[in-house]
Amino acid sequence: MNLRGLVSVTGKPGLFKLIGQNKGGFVLETLDASKLKSVVNLSTTKMATLEDITIYGEDEEIRLLDIFEKIKTDNVETPDVKADGATLRNFFREVAPNHDEERVYSSDIKKIITWYNIIKELPLFDEEAPAPLV
Incomplete structure (x- = not known):
């Protein structure tokens, strides 16, 4: 089972795939059909990889x-x-x-x-x- 790069974000439902990083934080993509992308700032949001939970x-x-x-x-x-x-x-x-x-x-x-x-x-x-x- 290779779930590297899959994360849970505090306050957001579902799971996300970590697809990159920029100046604003980490770029995440939803795992549902919509494949929406968002940037998460680690100074204001907690994020945990499934491997670490x-x-x-x-x-x-x-x-x-x-x-x-x-x-x-x-x-x-x-x-x-x-x-x-x-x-x-x-x-x-x-x-x-x-x-x-x-x-x-x-x-x-x-x-x-x-x-x-x-x-x-x-x-x-x-x-x-x-x-x-x-």
Whole structure:
């Protein structure tokens, strides 16, 4: 799974692809059909790559990419984001069994399901991640 360059921007719904940088900040493109481009100034906006996002775990943090990989490889069906809290929690117990249930909220689970549904059709989803630079 190669999700390098995909980011979440605080205060903006959905996911974005990092396509460049200019004097004003980073140039992002939406992942939906509209392919709208925008510039994000890092001094006023927080941005996180999907590779860096982790979920609270009981013992240690769980990488978001590991959760996505489990959903993909185990062919787990994602519930509707409007499902009740118990359905969402049961799904998350299956894909992230050691998550901290007190600190991972239904809204977090909904966001992860939404993100998964956005990226599962992308070619990057089936690519191998490039080796880290040493």
